[in-house]
Amino acid sequence: MESASVDSGIPGVGFLPWGSHICQFYASRQDLADTLVPYFLAGIRGNAQCTWVTAAPLHAAQARDLLRAAMLDVDALERSGQLEIVDYRDWYLKTGGLTTDTLHRMWIERQDLALQRGYSGLRASGNTSFVEVCDWKSFANYEARLNGAFEGRRIIGLCAYCLGQCRPESVLDAVRSHQFAIIRRDRKWELIESSSLKAAKQELRKLNEELEERVRQRTAELEEALRIREDFISIASHELKTPLTSLKLYVESLLRASARGSSAAGQLAERLAKAKMECERLERLVDYLLDFSRASSGRLAFSCEEMDLSELARATAQRFTESLRQAGCTLSLRADAPIVGTWDRMRVEQVLVNLLANAVKHAPGAPIEVSVAERDGQAVLSVRDHGPGIAPADQGRIFEQFVQLSPTAHHRGGFGLGLWLVRKIVEALRGTLDLESAPGEGSTFRVALPRAPAPSR
Structure with a gap:
């Protein structure tokens, strides 16, 4: 849909997007001239093709005189085809009246032709003073259809309504069938927006x-x-x-x-x-x-097989003997009964290694307890340390990337990714990861894994 804005030239209105369909209520010939002359001047300056369909109180000859007074070479513009000033009787006789076919032929084909000739679009105006009361309903329907016809096209249309000829219901019909109306009161221009335009603006x-x-x-x-x-x-x-x-x-x-x-x-x-x-x-x-x-990026590789979590815990604890000795930690392991499930051995080992490394790092010299058990059909792996514990404010963020909580003198550095990776692996195995900790009471990390999880992507 065309959305570029162009100068309307109308006092109090400013720029309008292509596809605009507006109306003016005028009380005098001067009101009409003060709107339409700058309206068409701005159209000529903007390289638009301009069509002025005249009716009382401004006829075609008077419209030409007004534009000449505004320093336009009206004759040259009409010869080139950029300006067309025509009386309503000649216009509607030439175009065939106010029908749907006429609507298409009058405006849409005219816009297409203007664009083919290199103009920026079509700017038009018509005066409704010729419309009789008995014809008002069909004319109001015609005006309402113009909104849909102009939408998304490089056309701007202005319809002029004489206040002296409009009944109250006619004013309402006119406002409803245009995006907004302009009227001059006490020498000032006012805008009256239609309900649809207000709703569109709010949206x-x-x-x-x-x-x-x-x-x-x-x-x-x-x-x-x-x-x-x-x-x-x-x-x-x-x-x-x-x-x-x-x-x-x-x-x-x-x-x-x-x-x-x-x-x-x-x-x-x-x-x-x-x-x-x-x-x-x-x-x-x-x-x-x-x-x-x-x-x-969600691309952790998994290769699941049947394995014994208790056996894995015993083998991993054995590997940590030297690290535990250097940190002054003792490890107690409760993993006697086989806990068999279908998991990725390497990834589950990563989980336990990272939890043990975290305990050694933050609880040097303190006992560490590892247990493997079955609970509610799930395998539960727990790692508990008796270190300083974790403050409540830090418990939510220790599973984030690059978080490191004051490493001890014995273990410094690291990427701060161990617990984050633990969480990612457990989530991929459709398990849960819980933390219980309080300052001075140590920390317990508890991993619960389904016996036969399907690793998520």
């Missing part, structure tokens, strides 16, 4: 407000996404640089020792072992980054 305001709100929300989301990206780049750069620096130092020391020929077998083995540890740390960090990328 437009509502749509604009909704659009502005969506733009605000989208802008906030984009700003948050940019902040997360910057945080991610900063954290990733720091975390990857630490093992790379250590690895570089070990390699350089080995190269210097090799150049001096003074490297003992024991020293060489120790430094290679440390270099291998840093390589493994780098590998884990890269795996985290890959999982973060996949989980963020």
Whole structure:
């Protein structure tokens, strides 16, 4: 639909969108002239084809004189076809009266022809003073149809109504069949909007407000996404640089020792072992980054098989022996009875590893309890620490990206993605993740998994 606005030239109206259909109530010949002369002047300046259908009290010859007085070369404009001034009797005799076919031939075909000739559109005006009372109903229907005919087209139409000839019901009909009406009272122009136009404006305001709100929300989301990206780049750069620096130092020391020929077998083995540890740390960090990328886009891979959650818990606890010893933590495990289900072994192991790593990180020197049980047909995995606990204000956000709650001196750094990844994996397995914690009372993370979940995409 055409929505570009053009200068109406009418005092008190300003710019109008193409497709506008308006009316003017006039009390005198001067009222009519003061509206139509600037209306057509603006049309000529805007390169529109202009059609003025005249009737009393302004006939065709008088309309020409008014436009000449406004410094227009009326004869040249009429010869070029940009301006057409015609008496209503000649116009309706030529066009065949006020029928639907006439409507199409008079205005739509005329607009098409104007555009073919290179004009910006069609600007027209007609005076209804010739309409008899007995013809009013058919004329009012014709005017109402013009609204639909003009909509979406490069046409602007202005219909003039003499107040002295209009009955009250005629005024109402005229306002209803136009987008709005203009009238001059006490030398000032006033606009009278139709109910449909008011409703359209209200709906437009509502749509604009909704659009502005969506733009605000989208802008906030984009700003948050940019902040997360910057945080991610900063954290990733720091975390990857630490093992790379250590690895570089070990390699350089080995190269210097090799150049001096003074490297003992024991020293060489120790430094290679440390270099291998840093390589493994780098590998884990890269795996985290890959999982973060996949989980963020919903592309975490799952390969489910029948497995025993109790057996997995025992094997994972065994792997944590050294980390627990260094942190001064003791681990008690209750996973005696087999708890069999269909899950992705690697992903469930990630869940337990991240929960144990979180407990070791935030509760050094405190006991840690892991249990595997069955409850209401589901497998329940719990990891409890006896550390400082988590403040209520922090409990909702610890499962978000890049959140780190004051790591201990023993364990610093990390991406802050462990618990976020736990939540993503549990959700994908159609499980639930709960947290119970209070300051000074430790924390319990509880994962409940259906025995045969279908991983969501």
